[in-house]
Amino acid sequence: MWETSARLLHLLSLLQLKRDWTSSELAGRLEVSTRTVRADISRLRSLGYPVDARPGVAGGYRLAAGTAMPPLLLDDDEAVAVAVGLGVVATRRLGVEETSLTALAKLAQVLPSRLRRRVEAMREATSVVPGAELPLDLAALGAVATAIRGHERLRFGYTKPGGSEEARHTEPQRLVAWGPLWYLLAWDLARDDWRVFRVDRMVPHPPTGARFRPRAIPEDKVVEFVVRRVSKGAWRYRARVLVHAPAAEVAAKILAPVDIEPVDGSSCLVELGSDDPGRLALWMAQLDVDLEVVEGDELAEAFDRLARRFRRAAGDAPTT
Incomplete structure (x- = not known):
């Protein structure tokens, strides 16, 4: 009974x-x-x-379906499938990455060790095609997302670009996905200022349990703020390019968030940068539209080198 x-x-x-x-x-x-x-x-x-x-x-x-979501009971195979599925969704750009991570963190807390091993085995046995998204530490992402949702202070070890390590104590505000990388926008308590951290360089410490009141920052300004902070710290070369295409069309082709300012219905100004102006020129050429360098001598020279290389590759082909 x-x-x-x-x-x-x-x-x-x-x-x-x-x-x-x-x-x-x-x-x-x-x-x-x-x-x-x-x-x-x-x-x-x-x-x-x-x-x-x-x-x-x-x-x-x-x-039947109700007005609220009641707890669900999952068998072993279903729990593993949900955990793996949430991990996959978290690596895509579908607009639900943070929610997927917090759900994954909740599931990971109650998964028995035998099921955790199955989930980890599936991840370890999976390869990524070169050029696709970088492998993510879902445990770190889940810990960060959970701290953000719970308004809980977050301590973590952080590896700086030069390789040195330091401890950080923050009030995490928002996760931002940019290309293959994830960034955390947080208030750094030691520096009394906003800071942006790459999540793949973070090693979260156990939860602090200390709550905080989120600081005011406009939701629609979060991505812009992170992009500007990351760009200023990472780009060696900066340039402004007049692109002869509508701003919406250019934004759809450039997956990474950059500054795009409409000029008129058929052109826009794009401000962007890179460590290598040659690589930046090649990347901009893939837009397949007419371009003019407004600011950035290094980029203009890179376009000239690229044009000469393309002319040599074309040989004696007639020009139009």
Whole structure:
């Protein structure tokens, strides 16, 4: 005989497994009377589970969609599939990365060790095609996302670009995905200022439990702020380019967020940078539109070298 709490969980798992159950079927599975089944159904309803009943001799029960999300019961294979799926979604640019990470963090907290090993084995056995997204430390991303959602101060070790390491104590504000990299916008408590950290260089410490009140920063300015901070610190060369194409068309082709200022309906100014002006010229050429360098002698020289190389590659082909 099942204890009441265990029987309720078993009843819930049965309702989630199959669309319709008769009272006698449930009673047989639970080894109780149909009267006990009716009582247990009432208990589930009181906990927020929307269980519909069909009257009559052939009547029965069905778990329906409700107005709120009740807890779900997953078997081992389903839990592993959800964990792996959330990890995949977190690496894509679908607009739900942070939510996926917090959900993954919650799931990871309750996964038994045997299932954790299965999830890790699947990740370790998976290869990434060169040029695709970089491998992510989902545990670090999940810890950061959970701290952001819970407004909890975050301590972590951080490896600076030069290779030195230091400890940071922050109030994490927002995760920003830029190309293959993730950045954390946070208030640095030691420096009393906003800072941007690359998540792949972070090693989060155990949760502090210390809460904080989020500082004011306009939601639509977060990406712009992070891009400007990262650009100023990372780009050796900066340039402004007049692109003869509508701003919306250029923004759709340039996946990384850069400063795009519309000039008119058919052109825009793009401010961007790179460590290598030659690579930047090649990247801009892939837009397949007419360009003019407004500022940036290094980029103009790189375009000239690229043009000569292309002319040599074309040989004696006629020009138009």
